Amino acid sequence: MVQTRPDGDCPDSHGPINLVSRNGVVCPFCFTLPDCSGGRGESISTHRCFYSKLFFVDYRSMSRFRGLWQASVNATKRALTWNLEDLVPPNEKYIFNFSSAEELKRWHLYSDSEYGGLSSASLEIQNPVNGSSCTGNLSLDINESSRWNISRSGFCGMRSKKFDGFIDLDAYDTIALKLKGDGRCYISTIYTENWVNSPGQEEDNSWQAFVFVPKDNWYIAKIPLARYLPTWRGNVIDAQLEMNPARIVGLSLSVNAEGGFPGAKSGPGDFHIEVDWIKALRSQT
Template sequence: MTEKNQAKWDAGRFFKTLSYFGIIPFLGNIRWLQKLLTGGKNTVSTPETPGVILVAGATGGVGKRVVRKLQQRGYQVRSLVRDARRGREILGDRVDLVEADITLPETLSDRLLKDVKAVISCIGTRVQPVEGDTPTREKYYQGIKFYLPEVVDTPEMVEYHGIQNLLDATRSQLSRFGNPDEKIIFDFRKPTQDLKETWGALDDIVMGGASESTVRLVDETAFFSGYVSTANSGGFASVRTRNFEPPLDLSDYEGIDLRVKGDGKRYKFILRTDPKWDSVSYCYSFDTVPNIWFTVRIPFSEFIPVFRAKTLQDAGPLDSSQIRSVQIMLSKFEYDGELNQNFKPGVFQLQIESMKAYGGQKLPRFVHVSSAGVTRPGRPGLNLEEEPPAVRMNDQLGGILTWKLRGEEAIRSSGIPYTIVRPCALTEEPGTQRLTFERGDTIKGKVNREDIAELCVQALDIPAACNVTFEVKEGDSGHPPGDWTGLFSDLQRDRELVS
């Protein structure tokens, strides 16, 4: 039985489609009509991966600077503090504070861990001069003069067990958030109002056809379904996003993973880099298996440039840094007049669980501030007289460096992508100094807390910072301020994690 060649054209649905996207095909923008009919908008914000940066030890000399720098960059920040009242005094009223103690795992609550995508750990055993008035303490903390120190906490509990507790608490949350080498574009398992306002049906009604589709958020999926008809020379149904503003930049990735369950039909996945309505599209066709979930992996290199179902030989490759919109289509045509061999008019349905970019470089998820000198206590041939006070007095300070090293080892064996920073003597001097990174735990010197805080924040977005442990000091022979890529490019990844 063949479908009728003619059907009544639905003018109301035609204008409803135009009003949603704010464009008339081939004639240009009619934003005024879109506003008149719906009061809405014809662009949407670029999909962003949500998430919170958890700062542990947020009231310390480095931690409070990390919080401030993250806020200045627009990150969502949560501060883990042992004393909420003191935390408010130091960090202010605009900071999301959670009172907890890493030495007591039962205090690391769901409220603390909710939506955490990365951790910056600035925790450390509290060390102070044995005695002295306020000026003495200020000189001590500024690194101006050495005074006999004492530990306030138990280093084993803070530097080792505390770090282990923090790793155990955050590991599953960081895993749920997604692999660090992937970027979630749409996750329909977590529906939001923004998702509902981003996608709309775009069927052959705009060409005079009679197909009709919808997209609904049901059962933790985007449910694309409807009826595709060849009447009136039509034959396609699709869903498309409004244009992203700014465009979606996926240039650090290799392609798209699409998690779907279909009906045995052949669909097209379409990306556009031009904000115009009727522009060149980049297409990839994929077949589905009835009622079976599977992942369609689409390398960017396999997208075909197409204009109105005709391939373009002289068009450039897809520019993955300028993704303006996404579309999924069921069409009777393949390309250049060829028919879709798996096409049949009638009812169809495709469920989409998620859409993400794959193949990106891993980024650190756990940035930890440790200390230079952690491997030196007990090292054969070491001249203690030439070593910093923390090395000389390791035993008197409860084995503080020994336990810091144990905490580092817990991080390196956790499976969480990490950066471990070992600063030399910390000072309150001005930031933006020349810095030197080294491995092997042999360098001595000083570095200001401002630069260490900036280093922690920068490491979150630098692939070369992933799975490295290094010492850092300031000095005239170091890299110029701001050359973070150059600093990290000189480092090798920790040996035990190199495949």
């Protein structure tokens, strides 16, 4: 019969002991404390009594098992303490909030001047801080000495730099932009991972929708994702394609001198648009 030892003196006359040793481990067979003060210098991983040898107990394996078990318990606790928001995304989500110069560093300008056109643009944070301001001039002229053989010009835009990975908007169905403009028609573009274009093409897939921006007053434009059409270099792709909102790699807002909604301001000349924020919305629950 195995003799259990309650709190008291160490059987080897090493002084008072408890059933919980310094490292919290007691031999489950002989109930001795291998690392008691002044003891034999054993640890629970090297301790071998008659019973542990009889049952082939490997305390190192027991320690590893205890570590795995504790990791499983911790994971279960985290799962039980999840917020509801982790399971059900909020009805709206900020994608960009233009409230600082740091946010503006995540964007860059582009225009036809990169290909021989003569349009120009600038991008800055408003002072006092109230969103970003993109201003410039649209020109239909082409630099005759350009090495690019372009047939049209008159466009400028601001595009976000590529995200570190993807933005997942699969839980949302609408893009919202808080804008103040000049009465022109602008183009909202969503860039997704390339799976529509031919293999080997480095360009992201682009999906575009027109947005009219009234003059001088702040306006919240809401564009359903279903309204975005697949395009390639500004031309609509005549095919039934579906955007993958879980693999978004960037956004842009641009303006063309020609085209857009009937009645909107168009043609060459100055343009001005301010952007306060861009959000994703879930209108259907």
